[in-house]
Amino acid sequence: MSIEDKLVKSVSPDFEERVFSRVFNIRRPSDRRPEAVLVAENEQDVADGVKWAKDNGLSVTVRSGGHSWAVWSVQNNTLLIDLEHLNKASFDEATGIASAGPSIQGGAQLDPFLAERGRFLNGGHCPPVGIGGFLLQGGQGWNQRGWGWAAEHIVALDVVNADGELIRCDATQNEDLYWAARGAGPSFPGIVVKFHLQTRERFTYLGHSVQMFELEDFDEAFTWLQEIEPTITDTVEIVAVSQTSPEGMFDTPRRVFIITAVALVNSREEAEAALAPFQLNPILDRAIVNEPCMESSLESHREMQLQMNPEDHRWYCDNMWVEGEFTTVTKSLKKLFTEVPSQKAFTIWMGNGLMRPLPDMAFSLQSPGYVSCYFVYEDEKDDQYYRTWLNDAMAEAQPVTVGQYLGDSDMTNRQLKFMADENYAKLQEIIAKRDPEGRFVRYLAADPATVNKNHWEL
Ligand SMILES: Cc1cc2nc3c(=O)[nH]c(=O)nc-3n(C[C@H](O)[C@H](O)[C@H](O)COP(=O)(O)OP(=O)(O)OC[C@H]3O[C@@H](n4cnc5c(N)ncnc54)[C@H](O)[C@@H]3O)c2cc1C
Numbered sequence: 001m002s003i004e005d006k007l008v009k010s011v012s013p014d015f016e017e018r019v020f021s022r023v024f025n026i027r028r029p030s031d032r033r034p035e036a037v038l039v040a041e042n043e044q045d046v047a048d049g050v051k052w053a054k055d056n057g058l059s060v061t062v063r064s065g066g067h068s069w070a071v072w073s074v075q076n077n078t079l080l081i082d083l084e085h086l087n088k089a090s091f092d093e094a095t096g097i098a099s100a101g102p103s104i105q106g107g108a109q110l111d112p113f114l115a116e117r118g119r120f121l122n123g124g125h126c127p128p129v130g131i132g133g134f135l136l137q138g139g140q141g142w143n144q145r146g147w148g149w150a151a152e153h154i155v156a157l158d159v160v161n162a163d164g165e166l167i168r169c170d171a172t173q174n175e176d177l178y179w180a181a182r183g184a185g186p187s188f189p190g191i192v193v194k195f196h197l198q199t200r201e202r203f204t205y206l207g208h209s210v211q212m213f214e215l216e217d218f219d220e221a222f223t224w225l226q227e228i229e230p231t232i233t234d235t236v237e238i239v240a241v242s243q244t245s246p247e248g249m250f251d252t253p254r255r256v257f258i259i260t261a262v263a264l265v266n267s268r269e270e271a272e273a274a275l276a277p278f279q280l281n282p283i284l285d286r287a288i289v290n291e292p293c294m295e296s297s298l299e300s301h302r303e304m305q306l307q308m309n310p311e312d313h314r315w316y317c318d319n320m321w322v323e324g325e326f327t328t329v330t331k332s333l334k335k336l337f338t339e340v341p342s343q344k345a346f347t348i349w350m351g352n353g354l355m356r357p358l359p360d361m362a363f364s365l366q367s368p369g370y371v372s373c374y375f376v377y378e379d380e381k382d383d384q385y386y387r388t389w390l391n392d393a394m395a396e397a398q399p400v401t402v403g404q405y406l407g408d409s410d411m412t413n414r415q416l417k418f419m420a421d422e423n424y425a426k427l428q429e430i431i432a433k434r435d436p437e438g439r440f441v442r443y444l445a446a447d448p449a450t451v452n453k454n455h456w457e458l
Pocket of ligand 1: 024063064067130134191
């Protein structure tokens with residue numbers, strides 16, 4: 001079958017279905033459509049698709065797991081190459097390197113595969129997210145504060161370049177693409193058809209600390225959390241969440257503030273020691289719930305993630321890297337944590353206060369705290385209200401906002417910095433050299449001329 005025969009074009013009755021197949025966010029663009037969709041069976045199809053796009057004067061977009069909130073894979077004047085079938089994994093016992101196709105689901109598929117081999121990659125929290133988009137934008141995975149960005153574990157990539165050639169990229173060959181792949185996100189000038197990833201020995205015990213507070217305690221609890229977070233050992237992931245109380249807990253569910261910490265270690269004793277500092281919280285007597293160290297598992301955390309991140313919903317989210325004096329940060333984030341006007345919506349803060357130095361790669365912007373707010377809803381008529389509310393709340397946090405993480409961003413709505421200036425300049429040089437004709441789409445932004453700048457600083 002020729003590549004032409006494998007394309008689904010706009011005249012096909014399947015076209016709309018193929019365009020949005022596997023797209024997680026039901027809030028989809030009405031004004032963007034590709035010219036055709038290619039569901040690649042293998043790497044050769046990907047290469048042939050890029051050549052077909054070149055011959056037909058189109059750019060290329062890619063879908064791995066379909067979890068881009070902003071639906072980056074759907075753009076005008078493009079061939080959309082869907083990598084659904086490139087989802088196999090293999091493992092080399094001698095090196096501990098796992099090789100995996102880009103559409104494998106990090107939590108639901110790759111992690112169980114590695115668990116059977118006693119290995120771990122600190123992949124994403126939500127099970128169905130594809131490793132393709134996740135790794136290219138940095139990858140905020142399990143215990144990122146201690147074990148680094150998931151992209152730091154990429155040792156090599158197999159890439160189809162702008163000429164439709166399959167090439168290997170690592171520290172010694174095609175180094176420029178290896179550098180770019182670790183952070184460029186949706187402006188990477190190529191299609192990754194396989195990732196080679198350094199895994200680590202798997203932890204054997206998971207301890208979970210949970211403290212729940214009423215919203216009136218937010219200021220004190222959150223300011224204290226920021227103070228102690230950098231002192232906690234590097235095997236603990238620390239997250240604060242504003243969410244509606246679990247079903248059945250109160251007669252009428254209400255929003256609460258939760259401090260959670262997960263120790264990924266090798267014994268109960270180790271977990272208890274790692275989580276002990278949380279018991280020093282000076283307002284612990286006001287906690288509605290205090291669980292110092294429950295035994296837990298990644299399976300149960302995955303289940304919780306699936307409940308908080310339901311399919312078949314409309315989503316609106318935005319995010320920021322925050323830095324500042326702790327009480328100022330608390331004040332600036334108060335609206336996002338205490339006034340969210342939707343039952344299913346949630347706001348998170350992830351501690352990154354250890355601030356490990358980053359290796360030389362495109363990904364280059366981080367700060368002591370990461371904040372993201374997610375609206376989860378069903379009715380289209382709420383789109384505008386949630387968007388406006390979130391933009392207002394994000395504006396209140398501008399005094400402590402350093403920039404944003406590509407993974408939770410939508411630059412058609414709000415543009416922020418996501419990369420150090422020198423890294424962004426270097427990336428543009430690599431793109432100009434590797435993809436001079438613009439075969440691959442660039443960042444989808446309201447104003448392409450001001451990408452990588454905080455909009456209020458322009
Ligand atoms: C429910 C949910 C939970 C999430 N949790 C986390 C989390 O814990 N940590 C985190 O860091 N992020 C998280 N994210 C964000 C997520 O990592 C990003 O949206 C990421 O882009 C999704 O990757 P994907 O392959 O599934 O998406 P896709 O929509 O398939 O891809 C997004 C874009 O990435 C580029 N791309 C993807 N694959 C390739 C490839 N093989 N070659 C070249 N370019 C490619 C393309 O530009 C593509 O349009 C979450 C998202 C959702 C919806």
